[in-house]
Amino acid sequence: MIIVLKKGIDKEKYHELLNFIEKRDVEYVEIEGVSKRIIGIIGNKHNLDKDAITAFPGVERVIPILEPYKLASRKFHPTNSIIKVGEAEIGGLEPVRMAGPCSVESEEQIWEIAENLSKQGVQILRGGIFKPRSSPYSFQGVGEIGLPWLRDAGKHYGMPVISEVMQINQIELMYDYVDIFQVGARNMQNFRLLEALGKTDKPIMLKRGIAATFNEFLMSAEYILSNGNDKVILCERGIRTFVEYTRNTLDVNVIPMVKNVSHLPIIVDPSHATGRTDIITQVTLGSLIAGADGFIIEVHPRPYAALSDGAQQLTFEQYAQFMEDYNLIRESLIKLREKKFAEINEHVSNSL
């Protein structure tokens, strides 16, 4: 339930209303907009009567929310959320460019990659330190020792870093070393981990599970949001289907679907979605046209010698070729995004 308050509601009436809500033992969050103030009821709303709230002085209207997600909903936050990380504005007009190796393998490797990718305009450096592998016999990541390698390489070349956190006790360990916590596909429904990340103040990139429905994806975001962290970035990384020519199937539909109902940014991971290098450019550009707020691409100087995901990592040269094609559509893409943003703003001002 969303309570939209009248413009200029006086303080006394506002506190009376909050008192009324608190007495009914429900949780709520307050949002101060440019011209309006909104209260979002997120807890057990059964104790709250819509008509009683509507009759309250100072309340303009009450909007019931039928979707199970509330804080992730555009009804709750009508304009797009923009998450600032370093110079990048994720969800802003310019799609964010993230890239780096699947795994951080050595100090030299991550420095070599950071140097090259910073020159190629990458804004955020990725690198797995703790790796969730399908086989216990596969490389599990360099572990803790790699955290300063990644942080220092990113810092030196002016790129904030993102890395996957697999379990709750890694949050503290990683906190001073990463700028964005990544939740991997396998952990999308690790609810205790999501709750713990919701209590941190760092952006969280939440990858979609391999068989997660649309609602499940947004409800996982809701776990982070409802614990107090509003910096959630969604990531479509492909889902499991019957096709055998790619590792997963990129669900491009989910991008505009998310944009329709949610204010959260969503980026695309074409590397894990395809598992191969030859179609990454087309799949990424297609996703950007569909509304994706950026991309995260795996790059390795020598993919044939990579300790994980060698088949899907681009070489530096291949990444440069991708950027050449991306730059051909960059300006049109920004114009398209400007138009979409204006449509959203117009819709918001018409509905207030």
Ligand code: PEP
């Ligand atoms: C990754 O990005 O390193 C990764 C393991 O991806 P996913 O969780 O999407 O499989």
Ligand code: MN
């Ligand atoms: Mn990988």
